[in-house]
Amino acid sequence: MGGSSSSGxxxxxxxxxxxQKSTALSLTGDLNAAANKFFRKLGGYVAGGTAVTLGGVIxxxxxxxxxxxxxxxxxxxxxxxxxxNEEDAIEGAQVAAVADHSNQDLxxxxxxxxxxxxxxxxxxxxxxxxxxxxxxNLLSAGDGTDTLSGGAGDDLLTGGAGxxxxxxxxxxxxxxxxxxxxxxxxxxxxxxxxxxxAEGDVIAGIEAVVGSAHADALTGDDQANALIGSDGxxxLTGGAGDDLLxxxxxxxxxxxxEGSDTVDYSEAAAGVSVNLESGLGQGGEAEGxxxxxxxxVVGSAHGDALTGSSEANxxxxxxxxxxxxxxxxxxxxxGGAGxxxxxxxxxxxxxxxTASGAGVTVDLTTGIGQGGDAAGxxxxxxxxxxGSAHADxxxxxxxxxxLSGLSGDDVxxGGDGDDVxxGGAGxxxxxxxMGEDLADYTxxxxxxxxxxxxxxxxxxxxxxxxLDGVDHVLGSLFDDQLLGxxxxxxxxxxxxxxxxxxxxxxxxxLIGGAGDDAxxxxxxxxxxxxxxxxxxxxxxxxxxxxDVISFAAEDEDFADGVSVLQAAEQVGEHVLIRLDxxxxxxxxxxQLTSLSDAAFTIAA
Numbered sequence: 001m002g003g004s005s006s007s008g009x010x011x012x013x014x015x016x017x018x019x020q021k022s023t024a025l026s027l028t029g030d031l032n033a034a035a036n037k038f039f040r041k042l043g044g045y046v047a048g049g050t051a052v053t054l055g056g057v058i059x060x061x062x063x064x065x066x067x068x069x070x071x072x073x074x075x076x077x078x079x080x081x082x083x084x085n086e087e088d089a090i091e092g093a094q095v096a097a098v099a100d101h102s103n104q105d106l107x108x109x110x111x112x113x114x115x116x117x118x119x120x121x122x123x124x125x126x127x128x129x130x131x132x133x134x135x136x137n138l139l140s141a142g143d144g145t146d147t148l149s150g151g152a153g154d155d156l157l158t159g160g161a162g163x164x165x166x167x168x169x170x171x172x173x174x175x176x177x178x179x180x181x182x183x184x185x186x187x188x189x190x191x192x193x194x195x196x197x198a199e200g201d202v203i204a205g206i207e208a209v210v211g212s213a214h215a216d217a218l219t220g221d222d223q224a225n226a227l228i229g230s231d232g233x234x235x236l237t238g239g240a241g242d243d244l245l246x247x248x249x250x251x252x253x254x255x256x257x258e259g260s261d262t263v264d265y266s267e268a269a270a271g272v273s274v275n276l277e278s279g280l281g282q283g284g285e286a287e288g289x290x291x292x293x294x295x296x297v298v299g300s301a302h303g304d305a306l307t308g309s310s311e312a313n314x315x316x317x318x319x320x321x322x323x324x325x326x327x328x329x330x331x332x333x334x335g336g337a338g339x340x341x342x343x344x345x346x347x348x349x350x351x352x353x354t355a356s357g358a359g360v361t362v363d364l365t366t367g368i369g370q371g372g373d374a375a376g377x378x379x380x381x382x383x384x385x386x387g388s389a390h391a392d393x394x395x396x397x398x399x400x401x402x403l404s405g406l407s408g409d410d411v412x413x414g415g416d417g418d419d420v421x422x423g424g425a426g427x428x429x430x431x432x433x434m435g436e437d438l439a440d441y442t443x444x445x446x447x448x449x450x451x452x453x454x455x456x457x458x459x460x461x462x463x464x465x466x467l468d469g470v471d472h473v474l475g476s477l478f479d480d481q482l483l484g485x486x487x488x489x490x491x492x493x494x495x496x497x498x499x500x501x502x503x504x505x506x507x508x509x510l511i512g513g514a515g516d517d518a519x520x521x522x523x524x525x526x527x528x529x530x531x532x533x534x535x536x537x538x539x540x541x542x543x544x545x546x547d548v549i550s551f552a553a554e555d556e557d558f559a560d561g562v563s564v565l566q567a568a569e570q571v572g573e574h575v576l577i578r579l580d581x582x583x584x585x586x587x588x589x590x591q592l593t594s595l596s597d598a599a600f601t602i603a604a
Contacts, residue, residue, distance in 0.1 A: 163200025174208040183214035189221040251288025262296040271302035276309040339376025350384035359390035364397040427464025438472040447478035452485045512537045534583050542587045544594045550601045561597030
């Protein structure tokens with residue numbers, strides 16, 4: 001085993017070790033500086049000889065002459081101790097504690113476990129240089145003019161008092177001023193720190209800032225930032241990215257700036273009332289808050305009242321009996337547990353039950369929710385419902401609805417509008433009801449076989465599905481077989497993969513998509529649509545003067561039907577229309593002389 005030590009007052013033991021989880025660690029060092037010994041933890045400083053809890057493992061300084069072994073529980077510390085938690089603590093975490101020292105560089109060891117983990121360095125009152133590795137590091141320098149460099153992981157950096165040089169480098173890194181005895185002003189765009197422990201700090205490569213218990217001013221940059229004000233009347237300004245703002249206690253000013261920004265009250269001890277339209281907050285940690293430039297709100301575990309704006313908002317009530325009102329915009333409402341009131345308002349709005357621990361029953365016609373997180377919910381002004389990972393029953397309204405069951409054996413009933421039904425995994429019942437309804441299998445992890453005439457599904461997410469009143473089908477990214485009804489105009493879209501589409505009788509629209517597809521329109525006037533990377537497709541029954549082939553204008557392959565005919569050639573019994581080496585269309589058993597430019601359209 002390898003290690004080294006330096007003797008004398010205010011000297012740190014430098015220790016580098018690579019070991020498996022069961023390997024014992026040992027080192028010795030000079031303890032003459034015991035009077036100056038202290039340890040850093042998230043809750044503050046404690047003197048040597050006091051029990052310290054880090055990551056659920058207790059450490060205590062007993063000022064012994066040597067420390068040996070790898071244990072779980074109370075251990076004795078010297079100038080530097082590396083400790084690897086067992087499974088009942090934090091899996092794969094690494095912790096180091098350092099005694100007070102002056103102007104000593106500290107090199108962080110490589111990870112002690114093959115699968116990585118958190119490496120924590122807790123240093124002293126003088127000028128320290130702490131450098132992280134590729135793991136998620138916790139670097140806490142204490143007092144002094146320190147230099148902290150986080151490395152490649154998602155690091156937590158604490159400079160402490162003194163004018164510090166702090167660089168998170170790669171990863172999503174957090175700068176922590178929670179122990180500052182005065183408010184701090186931190187601007188990630190300029191890299192400047194002022195006030196309290198931030199005074200004189202030069203900051204780079206930081207994405208998140210935790211303020212003090214006092215009045216802080218935290219400003220983000222053009223990245224996605226997390227700004228946490230903690231206690232005090234804070235001013236949080238998000239900048240250009242998609243930011244997360246947590247004001248905490250106190251009357252805070254929360255400005256999201258550009259981007260899609262979120263204010264989070266999930267830790268509030270009481271319910272909050274937040275109105276993004278008026279920009280005012282009340283109750284709990286929202287009391288006295290002034291909000292602007294924010295699109296999304298996360299409520300507390302209590303009864304919240306969250307109101308959106310004219311923008312597209314996401315309102316998450318969390319636990320409790322919440323009232324969510326989206327107003328204008330296409331809003332996403334998550335009531336969570338509790339009997340919630342969900343009002344989408346104007347726009348095309350969605351109720352989410354994805355986190356429910358049990359199946360839900362939601363009826364947009366009656367506005368009643370039952371089961372799981374939907375129990376006791378009252379819904380209005382909503383057009384879409386996303387169910388749970390369990391067996392759900394989702395019913396639409398007279399509007400055009402999207403009903404998504406996710407996994408589980410779901411029952412989706414579309415109602416009177418033109419609906420989109422997404423059964424997801426599981427044996428689902430898809431009932432389109434009235435209107436022009438579509439079954440969507442684009443999320444399937446394997447090819448599907450869907451027969452609208454038989455009302456059956458097989459393969460991938462279609463396995464075990466029963467379909468009724470469904471007029472159109474979107475296939476998967478794989479090889480699909482989509483079959484229409486007799487006497488009805490179906491839209492069959494294969495998506496990716498080498499698909500087989502058969503419209504049967506009726507005026508159908510067939511879109512093979514990417515891949516080499518086989519298309520059969522069946523009887524009546526059909527439209528065959530081609531756009532993008534179509535592959536080498538074959539139409540088996542094109543009827544000149546009845547059917548139409550449509551190319552996308554944006555592909556700029558053809559200007560009109562005449563230019564299509566100019567690109568066509570007779571190859572044996574078939575007509576070949578070659579777009580390029582990777583894309584072609586074959587009209588089987590068709591004579592070029594039977595075609596006119598009217599057989600082709602260029603769709604905008």
